[in-house]
Amino acid sequence: METFAVAGLPEIRAGDDLAALVGERVDFEEGDVLCVASTVVSKAEGRKADLSAFPPSGRAEAIAARLESVTGDPKDPRFAQAVIEESKALLTEAPFLLAATRFGHITVNAGIDRSNVPGADLLLLPEDPSASAEHLSETLDVPVVVTDTSGRPFRYGQRGVAIGWASLPAARDWRGESDRDGRELGVTVQAVVDELAATANLVAGEGGGGTPAVVVRGWAFGDHAGSDDLFRREEDDVVREALEEWAFDG
Structure with missing residues (x-):
């Protein structure tokens, strides 16, 4: 797998055609995934x-x-x-x-x-990052992940996460497949759009690097079931339920 930043993008302004600016700088290949920082999507959309x-x-x-x-x-x-x-x-x-x-x-x-x-x-x-990803994907004919950086419970530091995606499932489902010992996997669902976002973030960096678009080349979803479930439903989210009952007393 190869990962590289799209070089030479200008400062993005409201109304700019982000898809055209990226497309002018990349010859996309079959199997590429474009990861785009939400910052430039927001700027293009006047946010x-x-x-x-x-x-x-x-x-x-x-x-x-x-x-x-x-x-x-x-x-x-x-x-x-x-x-x-x-x-x-x-x-x-x-x-x-x-x-x-x-x-x-x-x-x-x-x-x-x-x-x-x-x-x-x-x-x-962006108001609807998946709709933004869909527009880029349709124009460039490549799967797109809109990324952001976010902290993690129980850990210091931030990492890239997906907040929108198009033309690829959010997760690949390993349930029903077997491990090396023949045991059936019962819970493993891999959030691939988050993993692609984190991979892209290693190349894009933080701060003033000016490389908000990254191409992941040579990655394959594989022969797995797919799912678009990424954000937990409120009724299934026990952490959210606990937070709603918790009050900071500092």
Whole structure:
């Protein structure tokens, strides 16, 4: 398998044809997967915003004050309001904002970015990352994964994850297949779009590298059943249920 960044992409602006910009720089081959950072998808879709667009509600004022008392750092209630408006629900309001997005992803601050956003205060996630991936996939005739970076429970650090995908299943299902000793696998479902996103993130990097699109070449889904289940349903998510009953007392 080979993984390489798409070189020479310009700073993406609202209305730019991201598919054309990538397609001009890559000769895609059968079996390629294109992984694209959500930041450039959001920029092309005009998802930059200023804090002034989010006048704070009483709830946002209270959240900001609570976070400031917990962390000791100043907190802007307008940012808290932006997180509220970009979320379907807040699972925690302290010691940080853990939000469920409208498309199913759960992440800190609803995935709102404050870095690499020239000319604006904030960059919001795409409204529908899978629809964004579908558009790119149809135009470029290649499977697409829209990626973001996210922290992980029980571990330090961030890694790449998929927040949208098109023209490939989210997971490959090994259940019913056998291990080397002939035992049938009963629970193994591999989240391949997350693994592709993490692989791409190793090449794209973080910060100011300017390489938000990565091609994974030579990867094959294989002869497995596929599934688009990635985000857990609320009724099956015991961690979410526990968080909803938990209150931070710091």
